[in-house]
Amino acid sequence: MNFTSTVLILPGLGNSGKNHWQSEWERQHPDFKRVNQQEWDAPVCNDWINEIDRAVLANDPAKVVLVGHSLACSTIAFWARTFQRPIKGALLVAPSDTEADSYPAGTTGFTPIPLFKLPFPSIVVASTDDFYVTLARATLFAEAWGSKLVTIGAAGHINVSSGHTSWPEGLQFLKELDS
Structure with missing residues (x-):
């Protein structure tokens, strides 16, 4: 599968290990680029959104598709609210609910989650049994962000x-944003 967009991979808390689908996608598509954060385990929202902005501006923003997992999904919403860059789109997979009691401690500035229409097309992919976000909250995020919601069943x-x-x-969901 070929992609015409500039795909930027944004892992969540703790980064994505070598067996994670984001890492696998990078191996399959060497032109996909990971946005590395300075602090993966005790992140500060402003630092993360500034790093996203640097990565977007290092490319043609109109061709950029962001691929966020977990904490990176709400980080993309914070980035969009702050910078309003006209990118091609965002794939938001398993958005963590940083406002939930079950969310791990150690993050700074990731609440409240921005609830506004993102200024670019987006797809939220959610599971019915994700420990880090209920389906109801994932649905709320998708509706507020103006995202297409795709529920893939019990996928943790x-x-x-x-x-x-x-x-x-x-990758099929990503291809939808690549067109």
Whole structure:
């Protein structure tokens, strides 16, 4: 599968390990670029959104598609609200609910989650049994962000622990934004 967009990979809290689908996509598509954060385990929202902005501006923003997982999904919403860059789109997979009691401590500035229409097309992919976000909250985020919501059933946090390593179905969602 070929892509015409500039695909920027944005992992969530702790980064995405070598067996994560984001890492696998980078191996399959060497032109996909990971946005590396300075602090993966105790992130500060402003630092993360500034790093996203640097990565977007290093490319033609009109051709950029962001691929966020977990904490990176709300980070993309914070970035969009702050910078209002006209990018091509965003694939938002398993958006974590940083406002939930179950969310891990150690993050700074990721609440409240911005609830506004994103200034670019987006797809939220959610699971019915994600520990980090209820389906109701994922639906709320998708509606507020103006995103197409795709529910993929009982798929956990859509990560290695739930068996999502190469995740070819996810590439199909990305292809929708690439057109």
